[in-house]
Amino acid sequence: MKCPFCSSFDTQVIDSRVSEEGDTIRRRRRCTACDRRFTTYERVELVMPALVKRNGTRVEFDVNKLRGSLNLALRKRPVSTEDVDAAVARIEESLLVSGLREVASGYVGELVMGELKKLDQVAYVRFASVYKSFEDLGEFVKAIDEIQVPSKS
Numbered sequence: 001m002k003c004p005f006c007s008s009f010d011t012q013v014i015d016s017r018v019s020e021e022g023d024t025i026r027r028r029r030r031c032t033a034c035d036r037r038f039t040t041y042e043r044v045e046l047v048m049p050a051l052v053k054r055n056g057t058r059v060e061f062d063v064n065k066l067r068g069s070l071n072l073a074l075r076k077r078p079v080s081t082e083d084v085d086a087a088v089a090r091i092e093e094s095l096l097v098s099g100l101r102e103v104a105s106g107y108v109g110e111l112v113m114g115e116l117k118k119l120d121q122v123a124y125v126r127f128a129s130v131y132k133s134f135e136d137l138g139e140f141v142k143a144i145d146e147i148q149v150p151s152k153s
Contacts, residue, residue, distance in 0.1 A: 001029060001040060008033035049095055050102045058102065066091060069112060073127040077120045087115040121147050 001011045008031055015028040025042040048061035067088055074084065091111045095103060116124040128143045 003031035003034060003036065004038055005036045006031060006034040046096060048092070049098065049100045051105045051108060052102050053105045061095065061108075063088065063092065066108070066112070069127070070116070070123075073116055073123040074120060077123050079119050079123070083119055087119060091115060117147055 002009050003011055010032045011029045012032060013027050014030050014037070017026045018024075019026060023043060027040045027042065028037060029040060030037050050058045051061055052058055067084070070084055070087060091108070094111055095108070113124060113128055116127050124147060125143050129139075
């Protein structure tokens with residue numbers, strides 16, 4: 001590890017501790033050249049698959065875009081930030097466990113629709129109307145029929 005003060009590569013680890021969450025390791029280091037101390041953090045780097053858009057271009061997965069899409073669909077809806085964070089985490093986990101290096105953007109869209117269907121029906125229809133490019137009222141009715149639970153008479 002390079003010293004941030006003198007740029008020497010000769011440093012020693014004095015102390016290592018696991019964070020409370022268990023996802024990072026905090027290391028106290030000492031530079032043997034200038035004798036100054038500094039802290040480094042070590043965490044796992046997860047590589048998300050690239051997204052292949054409908055036009056064939058490839059882009060990096062952007063969790064902020066995902067969160068923005070969910071928040072836009074859920075705008076002015078009674079869904080907590082914690083529920084949105086959990087949905088984002090489930091989508092990210094689905095992408096990671098797929099083991100794929102590339103996924104179609106449509107697959108991510110379907111994951112988003114599945115999460116929105118569980119979170120809020122109005123948000124689901126909002127997102128589906130844009131995602132599926134609804135052309136007429138019939139497509140809205142079909143989407144609503146998909147999420148309605150048949151009533152017991």
